[in-house]
Each structure stands twice: as C-alpha cells, then as structure tokens.
Amino acid sequence: MARTALDQTALELTNIAKSFGGVHALKDVSFKINKGEVVGLLGDNGAGKSTLVKCISGIHSPDKGDIIVNGETVKISSPEDARDAGIETVFQDLAMIPEFDIVQNLFLNREIKHKNPILRWLGWLDTKAMTRRARKSLNRLNTRIPSYKEKIHNLSGGQRQAIAIARAVNWGADIVIMDEPTAALGVEQSAQVNELIKVISSQGVAVLLISHNMQHVKDTCDRAVVLYQGTSVADVCVNDVTKEDLVSLITGATSVAA
Amino acid sequence: MARTALDQTALELTNIAKSFGGVHALKDVSFKINKGEVVGLLGDNGAGKSTLVKCISGIHSPDKGDIIVNGETVKISSPEDARDAGIETVFQDLAMIPEFDIVQNLFLNREIKHKNPILRWLGWLDTKAMTRRARKSLNRLNTRIPSYKEKIHNLSGGQRQAIAIARAVNWGADIVIMDEPTAALGVEQSAQVNELIKVISSQGVAVLLISHNMQHVKDTCDRAVVLYQGTSVADVCVNDVTKEDLVSLITGATSVAA
Amino acid sequence: LNLDNLHDAEKSANVVLSAKQIQQLKAKKLTAALAWHGSSTWVSAVTNGAKQAFEELGIKVVAITDAQFDPAKQVADLENISAMNPDIILSLSVDSTSTKATYAQTISNGAKLVLLSNPIEGFVHGKDYAGIVTDDMFGMGKAAAELTSDALENNGKLGIIFHDANYFITNNRDQAFREAIQQYPHISVISEKGFVKEHETSNIAAAMVLQNPDLQAIYVSWDSAAEGVIEALRSLDRPDIKVITHDLGVNNLLDMATDGNLYATVADRPFDIGATMAKIGAGAILNKPAAPVTIVPFDKVTKHNIATVWQHAFKTSLPKLLNQALTQ
Amino acid sequence: MSVQSLTLSQVKQLAIKKEAYIYYIFLFVLLFFAALLQDTAFLTVSNFMNIVKQTAPLTIMAVGLTFALAVGHIDLSIGSVVALSALVGALLLQHTGIPLAVLGALLVGVTVGLINGLLIERLQVSSLLITLGTMGVITGIARQLTNLESVPIINQSFTFMFGAGSVFNIPVLLIWTLVISLAAYLVLNKLSAGRHLLAVGGNPNAARAMGIKVTRVRLYALLASSTAAALAGLLYAGRLHGARYTLGEADLLTVIAAVAIGGTSLFGGRACIVGAILGSWLMGMINNGLILSGFSTNEQMIARGIILIIAVAIGVKEYRNG
Amino acid sequence: MSVQSLTLSQVKQLAIKKEAYIYYIFLFVLLFFAALLQDTAFLTVSNFMNIVKQTAPLTIMAVGLTFALAVGHIDLSIGSVVALSALVGALLLQHTGIPLAVLGALLVGVTVGLINGLLIERLQVSSLLITLGTMGVITGIARQLTNLESVPIINQSFTFMFGAGSVFNIPVLLIWTLVISLAAYLVLNKLSAGRHLLAVGGNPNAARAMGIKVTRVRLYALLASSTAAALAGLLYAGRLHGARYTLGEADLLTVIAAVAIGGTSLFGGRACIVGAILGSWLMGMINNGLILSGFSTNEQMIARGIILIIAVAIGVKEYRNG
Numbered sequence A, B: 001m002a003r004t005a006l007d008q009t010a011l012e013l014t015n016i017a018k019s020f021g022g023v024h025a026l027k028d029v030s031f032k033i034n035k036g037e038v039v040g041l042l043g044d045n046g047a048g049k050s051t052l053v054k055c056i057s058g059i060h061s062p063d064k065g066d067i068i069v070n071g072e073t074v075k076i077s078s079p080e081d082a083r084d085a086g087i088e089t090v091f092q093d094l095a096m097i098p099e100f101d102i103v104q105n106l107f108l109n110r111e112i113k114h115k116n117p118i119l120r121w122l123g124w125l126d127t128k129a130m131t132r133r134a135r136k137s138l139n140r141l142n143t144r145i146p147s148y149k150e151k152i153h154n155l156s157g158g159q160r161q162a163i164a165i166a167r168a169v170n171w172g173a174d175i176v177i178m179d180e181p182t183a184a185l186g187v188e189q190s191a192q193v194n195e196l197i198k199v200i201s202s203q204g205v206a207v208l209l210i211s212h213n214m215q216h217v218k219d220t221c222d223r224a225v226v227l228y229q230g231t232s233v234a235d236v237c238v239n240d241v242t243k244e245d246l247v248s249l250i251t252g253a254t255s256v257a258a
Numbered sequence C: 001l002n003l004d005n006l007h008d009a010e011k012s013a014n015v016v017l018s019a020k021q022i023q024q025l026k027a028k029k030l031t032a033a034l035a036w037h038g039s040s041t042w043v044s045a046v047t048n049g050a051k052q053a054f055e056e057l058g059i060k061v062v063a064i065t066d067a068q069f070d071p072a073k074q075v076a077d078l079e080n081i082s083a084m085n086p087d088i089i090l091s092l093s094v095d096s097t098s099t100k101a102t103y104a105q106t107i108s109n110g111a112k113l114v115l116l117s118n119p120i121e122g123f124v125h126g127k128d129y130a131g132i133v134t135d136d137m138f139g140m141g142k143a144a145a146e147l148t149s150d151a152l153e154n155n156g157k158l159g160i161i162f163h164d165a166n167y168f169i170t171n172n173r174d175q176a177f178r179e180a181i182q183q184y185p186h187i188s189v190i191s192e193k194g195f196v197k198e199h200e201t202s203n204i205a206a207a208m209v210l211q212n213p214d215l216q217a218i219y220v221s222w223d224s225a226a227e228g229v230i231e232a233l234r235s236l237d238r239p240d241i242k243v244i245t246h247d248l249g250v251n252n253l254l255d256m257a258t259d260g261n262l263y264a265t266v267a268d269r270p271f272d273i274g275a276t277m278a279k280i281g282a283g284a285i286l287n288k289p290a291a292p293v294t295i296v297p298f299d300k301v302t303k304h305n306i307a308t309v310w311q312h313a314f315k316t317s318l319p320k321l322l323n324q325a326l327t328q
Numbered sequence D, E: 001m002s003v004q005s006l007t008l009s010q011v012k013q014l015a016i017k018k019e020a021y022i023y024y025i026f027l028f029v030l031l032f033f034a035a036l037l038q039d040t041a042f043l044t045v046s047n048f049m050n051i052v053k054q055t056a057p058l059t060i061m062a063v064g065l066t067f068a069l070a071v072g073h074i075d076l077s078i079g080s081v082v083a084l085s086a087l088v089g090a091l092l093l094q095h096t097g098i099p100l101a102v103l104g105a106l107l108v109g110v111t112v113g114l115i116n117g118l119l120i121e122r123l124q125v126s127s128l129l130i131t132l133g134t135m136g137v138i139t140g141i142a143r144q145l146t147n148l149e150s151v152p153i154i155n156q157s158f159t160f161m162f163g164a165g166s167v168f169n170i171p172v173l174l175i176w177t178l179v180i181s182l183a184a185y186l187v188l189n190k191l192s193a194g195r196h197l198l199a200v201g202g203n204p205n206a207a208r209a210m211g212i213k214v215t216r217v218r219l220y221a222l223l224a225s226s227t228a229a230a231l232a233g234l235l236y237a238g239r240l241h242g243a244r245y246t247l248g249e250a251d252l253l254t255v256i257a258a259v260a261i262g263g264t265s266l267f268g269g270r271a272c273i274v275g276a277i278l279g280s281w282l283m284g285m286i287n288n289g290l291i292l293s294g295f296s297t298n299e300q301m302i303a304r305g306i307i308l309i310i311a312v313a314i315g316v317k318e319y320r321n322g
C-alpha cells in the first residue's frame, strides 16, 4: 500500500496556528501529503481537526504558518482560492443548502451551463445534463436515494453525507479533504467510500481523511498524522503501527516526534 | 450478557408505519425491549431508523401502529408525552440551541429552579446549581470542553454530541434512545459512552441504540433489530450472530423472520 | 369661540405694526418657534411669510417642527421647543384635546401663542393665545361649489372625493362645499367616496368613473389629492370630466393651463397667513390686542388668472414651465 | 446540527408547497368580488387593465424586492428611491432628453443600491437598520431637492413611454410589468445567478464554503431591488405627468405583503417571481373591489384586513388538504 | 447539518457581541449632541426627563415587541392596538372609574394578542401577514368606534397616573418605564420562561424535541407584545389628555429600529431588554437634539438617517476592535 512512491508533495503545511478568542484551536501543525497518498488526520474531539480543514479550504484564515500546494506557497483566503488551488472538501457539517434538491446541491457553484454560447455566457443552466451526471456520480456510491428532486432536508443523515462526498470527488481536484466522511454512513456505503478513496488516490489525487474509526484508517490510509490539543504530535506510516498505538497517540498517552 | 433476565417489557412497538408524501419511511415495524436490555437498531442509510426514533419520541406521529410502554398503550403525540412516559432521546441532529451555552442546553426545559418556594413558583433559575450538576455529568463522559459558558456553535462536532448524550442520560428515564450517539466521538469518548450504556442498563433502564458500527453493536447490545426499507426484518440475539451476519441482514442479502 | 361664522372676523390687511412698534421689537432680540402640523408647499409658504415678517422685526426663528399629523409628535415637539424658551410660538394644532395641556405648559413660561385655523377648546383669547389666523374655509368651500356649477353649466352629475380623516380645515371646506352644492337643484351628487392618504385618490377616482361612466365633474379635497384623480382620468381617457379642488400646485395648474381635466381651484394665501401670524405674535409682546379671529382672503382660480393668484399666494414668481405653458 | 436546518426547513417545506397557494388566493378573492359586485364594473376588461396599470409600479418594486429577500436582506429604502428617482427624472427632463433623464433616474437607484450594499456588507450589519437610515436620508433629499414642490413633466414621449401609452393596444405599463417580470423570472429560475442568490439566502455559510462570493451576490441583490424601485419611480412620473416627494411613500408595506403572500420567504432562500406579481395584483384587486363595493373608508380597512387573513388561511388549508 | 446552524450562529455570534454596542452608540450620540448644542438646554436634567417622558410609550412598546421578536415573530399590529386601547380606555372613563377603564384598555391588547397568536399558530402562517391583516382590522375599528372624533379625558387621577404625575419628584412615566422594563428583564434573563422564549426563537425544532410547548410559548410572546402596546396606549392617553385614532400610527418603524439597534435579533433567539430601552431613548434623543439644533424638517430627516447609519457602523467598529 506504499503509494508514496510518486513522492511529489501535493500539499504541505508548516507551523499552522489558529485561535478563537482565548481558545487556541491550532498551535503548531506541520505535515505534508504526496500525490496519490491517503493521509489520515487523527485526534481527539476538539483536537483541532475541523479547524485545520477549514484553514486549508479557505473558511478560516490561519493566524500563522504557510500552506504550500504543488511546491508553491499559496494564500488561501477564501473558498474560491482553495478551489483554484485544486482543493475540494467534504465538510463535517456537509455545507448543504437544505431547501435545494440533490442535483442543485451537487452542482452548487459548479453548474453545467447551456451549450449555446450566448446562453452559456448568460449563465443559463443545463438542468438535464446536471441530472444525468448526478445520477452517474451517486451510483458510484451505491446510495439509496428516494428521488433526485428530493430536497436535502428530507434526506436521512447518511444520504446527505453520500451527496457531500459525491460532490467533492466529482471535480477532478488534486487534493480532496474529507472530514469524517463515513460517520453517518451504513456499512456498505462506508465500504464504497473507502473504495472510492482508493480509486481517486490511484489517479494521483492526494486525500486527507479525518476519522475516528481506526479500522477505516488502517484500511484506507498510507500515513497518519495525529493532532493533540492543536499540535501535530505524530506522523507515522499506518503499516508500522497498530490500532492501539494510534489510540494512545490520540489520547496523548505516548508521543512520537512529528 | 443476557440481561434480558428481568424480562419485563419496557417498550413494545407493533406494526408502526409512517409515510412522507410518497416516501414510505416506515412500513411495518414491531419489536420490544425489556427493562435493562440494550437493543441495537440497525439498518442501511434511509432504512427508517431516525424516523422510527422520532415516532417514539413524539416528533412525528406514526400513521399506524401502537407504542406500548410498561404494558400500557400510550399515545405519544408530542415530546412532552414521550418524556412523561419516561423516554429520553439523543437525536441524530442533537436538538441543540446553537446560541445557548453548554449548561443552558443541558438543562433545556429541565431547569433547576430556585429553592425559595415563591421564586421557584415564578420559575426563577438556580444557575449555580445547574452549572455544578453540568460539570458532574459531563465529567462522566471524559469530554474536553473549553468552558461551560461556551456557546454550542463554537464547539467541535464531538463535543456537541457528548453534551447531547449527557443530557439524555441525566434524567432518570426508564427508556433511553440514542440515534448514532458515537458517530462523531473520538475513540476514548466512544468507549466512555459504551461504558455509560452498560451502567444505565444495569440500573434497569432500557436502551435503544442506533449505530452503523458493528463492533459497537457487538460490544454493547443484547439484541439487534434490523430495519430494511422501513420494515423490521430481523430480531436477533447479538451473541448468536457474527458481524457479517448482521451486515448481510442490513443489506437485505439474507433475512430472518422478525 | 365659534369659527362657524367668520363674518365679523378681522381682515388680515388690517393687521399692521407702526414704525415705532417695529423699533421697539427690534431692540428686544426676540425669538420665535413654528410648530406645524405637517409639511407641504402650503406650509412652506406660511413659514416663508412668517420668517420674512419676523426678519423685518428683528426676530430670530429658532425652531421649525413638523408633527407629521401625529398629536403625540406635536406634543413632543412643543416640549422640545419650550426647552429653548422662545418668545413667540406660531402653531397649527393637530388635535386640540391632546395638545391643550402642552400649549398651556408652554405659555406658562411666557411665550405668546398664535394659532392657525384650529382653535383650542377652553383657551381664552388674549390670555392663553394672542389670536387665530385662518383662511375662510367656508367661503372657500362655497366658492368651489360655485366653480363646480360653472364647470357643469349648472346642470350635471358630480362625484365627491373627500378627506376621510379628522382634520379641521379640510373637513370644514368639504362640508361647506357639500352644503353649498345642494343649493344647485340641477347638479346631482351621484357618488361620494372618502380617502385617508393622498395616494389613494387615483384608485378611487378610477373606480368611481368605471362605476359611473356618466360622471361629468369631480370635486376633490385639495391639490395633491387631485393629482391622482387627474392621473386616473387621463389613464381612462376621459378628458371630458372636470375636476375642482382647493390650493395651488404646479402639476395641476399646468394641466389647467393646457386645458386638461382641472377646471378650477380655490386658493388661499398661505404667505399672508404666515406674515399675519408673525405680526400678531409680535404685537402681543407689546400688548397690542388682536382680534380673536383674523381671516385671510382667497381667490377663485381658473386658467386666465393663474399668474396673479400665484403671486398673491406665494409671493414668488411663477415656475418656469407653468409660465411657458401659459404664454404659449 | 441538522435540527437547526430541519427546523427552518420543515417550516420552509410547508412554505415551499405554499408557493402554489397564491393562485388559489387570487382566484378566491377574484370570485369573491365577482360575486359581490355582480352588477358593477368589476368584472370588465377595462377594470382589470385599470388594476394592472395602477399596480405596475408596485409590481416592479415587488419583483425587485424579491431579489433582496431571496438573499435574506430587507430593503426599506425602496419607497424613498421611488420619489427621488421620479424627481430626478422629472427635473432632468426639463433640461435634457429622455435618455439622459431615464439614465439619471436609474442612476439614483444604482447609487442607493450600492450605498446600501456596501454599508451592509462591509460593516456586516442588519439590512433593516441600514436601509432604514438610507430611507431617511433619501426622503430628506427628495423633499429638499425641490422644497416639496411637485415637478411637472410635459414631455409627451416620456409620458407615453412610461405612462399612458399603448403599443398595439397593449398598455406600456403592462409591457413594462411583463418584460421586467420575465427577465427576473429567468434570472431566478434559469440562470446560475439565481441559484447563487437562493443558495446565499438558504445557507450563506454553505454557499461561501462552495466558493460563491456571498458578499458580491448580496450586493447585486440590493442593487436589483433599488434599481427596480427607480424604474417604478419613472413609471409613477410617467403616469402622473410629474413627480412629487410623496411618491412611493405608502408602498413599502403593501409591497412587502405582496411579495410575502406570493410565497417568497422573508428570511431568504426562497423566492417566487410569479407570486410577487400575482401578490401585487391581488393587493390592487382588493383595493379596487372594496372601493367599488361602496364601503366607507373604515369598513374598507376592516374588510381589507379580514380578506388578507382569510386569504392567508385559505392558502394554508389548500396545502393541508393537498 | 451544522453548516446551517453555524451559518446562523456565526452571524449571531457577531451579533451577540454587538449586544453591548448600544451603550457605545448611546454615548456617541449623547456626546455628539452635547458638543453640538453646548449653549442650549440639551444637557439639562429637565430636557432628559422630557425625552424619557416623551418616549415612555415607545419604550413600553419596544419592550413588548422584544418578546415577539425573541420567539421569531414580528408584530405589526402594535401601532393600531395603541390607538384602539387608548380610545377604549378614554370612552370607558366617561362612564366608569379608572380600574374598569384600564382593564378594558388592556383587554384590547390581550384580545388582539390572542387573535394574532391563535391565527398564526393554528394556521402556521407568517406573523407578518397575519399581523398586517389584524393591523388593518383594528385601525378600521378604531376609526369607526368614534367616527374619527377625539375622545377627551378629564379624569385628573387618570392623567396623573398615566401621564403628567410624579411621585417623590419622579415622573410616573419614568416609573412605568422602569417597572415594566425590570419585569421584562427578569422574565427574559432570570426565569425559565425567558429561556424557553429564546430557545423557541433560536431553534424551534430543538425546543420542541425537548418538550417545550413551542406553540404556547409563541402565543404568550404575542400576548406580551400587544398587551404592552395596550399599556402604551394608556400612557399616550394619559399624556395627551385624550385619545385619537391616529395614536401609535407612526411608531411602528421607530419601535422596530429601537429594538433592533438595541441588539435584539429580528429572526428570533436573541433578545436584549436594556438594549430596547436604550434604543428607544436613543431615538427620542436624536429627535430632541435635532429639533434643538434648529434644522429644518428635511434636514432633520437627512441627519436622522445619517446618525442612525453612523451609530450602527460605530457599534460594529467597536466590536471589531474589541
């Protein structure tokens, strides 16, 4: 499973810090992800994982530190910047518009425009094409969906999560970040997501995966980075450690130089 | 682990059905939980688990079927009714007021009133007592919380979930229902919740636990009920089956008479 | 005090101050405040008249308020004004019951009060207030009826759009019109509808005409309300229906000048009202008695005398567009 | 937590289905008056043309406001923009031709929209408070501009184009209504711009996370709202052959009611242009019907309130049964 | 999905810190006028008493409206309730004593609140539309009741108790303001009732899931809002020695602005009574200061708008720096 062979750094973080008022959510986080590599980001509740994800994807701007994408330091001060840098994210809160339907959410700000160049220029939507592509990309995840016209707020927790994942992997990004993507998913759907992660990473996409499930981490990730109270305390190859090792790193029982 | 010995039925459901417009979320669900028993409610995404939970806890009213608590058919048409019947619930969406702080959310509609009988009659709040008890009940869950005055919307996903669980188990209910309580929790916190479930069930509380994690189900539950597309298709003793058996029941690959 | 009979009222032309009195006043460095009921070009003209007269007397105007027809706002305005201790207050009371106590409070500080049109029940002339200046509301209503009769050549069907709110001046004018028009046996009022806000008159007129296509003339309470009526008549393509109203406004006068729907209007002289009030107030400082009621004359306005009447009313030259239209 | 979204969304779900209810309400009120006013002019083509023409400026304002509401903003300044734009247009007409006058008037709308938008978005403050402030400022300016004088318009082509004219027997006011409404409908329902507007109103954080320029989208929405109001000002000026500082003053609540009854959410994320149009016609029809029915002013007020309440209630009944 | 709640909540977070900003705004406007009006009566105790007395009815309305807004409702009918309650009180005073007259007037508020609440909660429809409807109905009734006549009040004890009186040199209007505000403050901040109000406004579904009777809580909030308006009507009647159908008519927007600038959310879930009081005093102070500074009406309007905008902007600046 050592797909680190490509060995070109897709994303590198150096000394990221971020506070909210008195809460120091991130103190000092550094690690890198190579192309085609799947890195697990582990840590206790409140360790700062989601905050880090938000810093990389432009929701928050870090107080300190650099984000380096494909060898260049980039300033990611908005989600557009992140997207321009080739980063797509599945947020823990899913970032959905509750009263939009499935297709509308899948193609939010990535709408397919009409083929006619004038209409296209106006931003005329090609609803049919979007419905077609939505079907295709959701089928990959094996999700049971009542209807593509169903509004998001009528869906079950797992159905929503599947849609958020489909949205992120759909856009040929170089880097895909997933914040607890399988938390609400059923067994089969989880397996499907793991499969999907393998497929996209084999295409050279770098994946940052947050999970509390050690089994999933062992199954999917090449390396694991552990956050402890806002600091990256370990960066290990998952094959070199046991589940129990990971857990003790997460809980701060042991520590490895990052 | 056969704590079914008490053998007094705490909660019984018969032929519950519920539709939303054209979507038949629940078609025919029947099972029972004895006092002190932990029953896992399993099922694929969209199988109807959360809908069932909402029917029992008074959010939805079922289109058909009976809910029998302690041998008596009760009409649960509102969350107050559920509470009066001794049912507390951890909802999948946690049911928090985002701009309330932790203590305020913990004691929502279960406020501790002032000791002075006149002030008490007016509904005067005893904030100090509430803060004290909040500390105690959250400590049981081993959660790292920045401050008890922090607003819910500033907390991480796992921190929120811990609070929702603490709230439900705090009130000496006869029946506690948990909809994916550990989905967002860290390893240690999950273990703590499992421990807590054991403690309350040993005190005779009936627990209905929804989870997609077969390991957790095996570890915590006495029996498992499987929903498949809105119907209860299996009711098994978890010691009699393997994880793989459960998965194939969930995905509809095999079926057992309920 | 009864305003219903204005026959013995003093004429505004007779309110004059002698050169000596003017000198005395100038020496006193007095201040005045104007507490109006609302704003409109009419109120502006009254203000201008008062300001000019005060200026000639060396009296400084320290505050002008607009109650927006709200008695509570007027009470607050008067309270705020009395914090400045003006010597003279000119005011039109929105509601005599509500404002009475505050006026009483204000004059107890020594200010002289001159009222416009609306009397305060229970106030004693010479003690509580120096005088009331008013236009001849009843005369104006009657004049409007005469003009209506002219417009219809004493025979025809009339609609009335009246001000359906409790407001002294318009209520009296409308009532006087109603009573006067009954004296014309061949003019029948076939529809009568009220309005509360000016912008409603367009809908009302349109409905009235659609319901009574044989209508020949419409009386409406005042100029800006008439704008909506004329707009509706234009929109329904009914140039034959004549409109009669009160007061002067450029838009409608232009319509009249270009032979539109507006047949005639009745104009009072707001500038003179203001000037007269100022003089009565100033006189009161010198203990010069004034008549309980002073009236300011009005003019019937038709196409040929627009220019002269404008000058009477506002003491300004005719607006350019209107002048153009008239001299074409 | 999805309770929050479910909360809003369950409420909205109810409401979304209600989008359709404006049709029923409209029909109900129509039938009500048709029955009540059998032998009057109510049920005539000319009366309906009359209603449509009278409500044209209201309809345009309603369509514009729909954009502001769609992104979750309220725009209280629209009434004052009507007055200022009409006055500016009328004043310019005295010196220049129609194109410049129209441009000047619309520029009033654009400027106010920009000011509103920049203040609200830069300062991140309540649109209600800011537009209440600009409403005061603009009203003051409109009153000061001509010192409460009306400004007449004698340019016949202008009054034709924006008021009394007809093309092939279709009143220009109807044409204006339809053209603007159609454009708004397409933007909201067929273009990506509309998607983004509704996304920003529905869940601004999710929209931002997906890379939508939330601030810019909100700014455009406020621009649309006040530019539409400026156009409404021109229509008023064209109809009245002149402008006055009181124009638009009384329209604000009517417009808000029209838009809300048409199914647009006052909290953002849901918008219905057809509803806004029918809503404003409904208001016009109620006014007209009540005047024709010969009620006194007081009775009209009471009846208007009751009809509004019953209409809203019926809309919901319809939903519950369906 | 917590994006939704984060959305709302991040916005609200910003806003909650802003609760404090009304103090700064108030201070800023105070200093501004104190500097501008150095040699006038502005900075005198009697002038401030004046402002407090003038705004007493507004303050009471603002406090009441805060309850409605806290649960996420708007109540447009408060202005009309003021008029009707004042008229009913004044009419009853002609036949009976003060207790019955006061009771009758307050009953107007209770009845309207009940009607609003039952319609909104039973039909599950927009409070904006329903209260717009009831506003029309009540205004119509108030106009009809005395056929537009004012009703004078000659009962001295009444005008003492609700208007001009003082106890130990403290004006009764100030006492009324403080008593009602204190009660409201305690309910919202110290009693479980207040928690439930804010919970319902913050996330009605979560509140319902926790067994709070959401419908009932919302009904009480609307009751509070219109009963407070009825009391405001009595204070107007006491101050003005009589009642008139136009009372309260112009107050609605001012009250909404006062409450909003005081830090209460218009979307529910956040309420600040002290802010509502300071907000309404602020409005009174701006009016007073502008009149004392001798501006014309038009200039006053412009200045009022600009002050409002600057005040809102300053409040936010304060937050950003802090």
Ligand SMILES: Nc1ncnc2c1ncn2[C@@H]1O[C@H](COP(=O)(O)OP(=O)(O)OP(=O)(O)O)[C@@H](O)[C@H]1O
Residues within 6 Å of the ligand: A020, A021, A023, A024, A025, A043, A044, A045, A046, A047, A048, A049, A050, A051, A052, A092, B146, B153, B154, B155, B156, B157, B158, B159, B184, B186
């Ligand atoms: N907007 C905010 N304001 C204040 N504190 C915040 C904010 N966002 C996060 N925090 C705090 O920062 C810390 C890290 O939060 P974060 O959401 O990154 O944790 P996490 O590692 O994702 O945890 P989980 O596994 O529970 O999702 C927590 O203590 C949280 O309370």
Ligand SMILES: Nc1ncnc2c1ncn2[C@@H]1O[C@H](COP(=O)(O)OP(=O)(O)OP(=O)(O)O)[C@@H](O)[C@H]1O
Residues within 6 Å of the ligand: A146, A153, A154, A155, A156, A157, A158, A159, A184, A186, B020, B023, B024, B025, B043, B044, B045, B046, B047, B048, B049, B050, B051, B052, B092
């Ligand atoms: N309010 C609603 N309106 C319409 N459809 C709904 C509604 N609530 C749930 N559904 C539908 O009912 C089905 C069951 O949903 P439910 O939330 O009960 O699933 P679940 O078993 O909890 O799934 P998960 O494991 O993903 O949470 C889904 O297909 C969902 O789309």
Ligand SMILES: [Mg+2]
Residues within 6 Å of the ligand: A049, A050, A051, A092, A179, B156, B157, B158
């Ligand atoms: Mg997280």
Ligand SMILES: [Mg+2]
Residues within 6 Å of the ligand: A156, A157, A158, B049, B050, B051, B092, B179
């Ligand atoms: Mg679920």
